[in-house]
Amino acid sequence: MRVQYRYNPSVLGFTPQVVARWVPIFGVWGGALGLGALFFLEPIPRVRNVILQKIPVLGSYWIRPVDPNDSPF
Incomplete structure (x- = not known):
């Protein structure tokens, strides 16, 4: 009987x-x-404006308008 070896590829085990x-x-x-x-x-x-408001259906949940009395400009 002859022994046959098989190649078993692995990277770091x-x-x-x-x-x-x-x-x-x-x-x-x-x-x-x-x-x-x-x-x-x-x-x-930044997370709210750039990522969460871009969600198609739920994005409007994270829109928080600033009251004009609180705006420094």
Whole structure:
């Protein structure tokens, strides 16, 4: 009986099968952390104006007009 060797590619010990199994899990956790960071940073005006107001249906929720009495200009 002859022994046959198979090439199993890996990078730092991660094979394509292992990576394919973990990518969806990391994607879900990464998305949840990203959304949590956005809502945590919601009070910052730049995040509110540049990112959150651009959401198609819900963007008008983050529009906060400044009262003319409070405006320094």
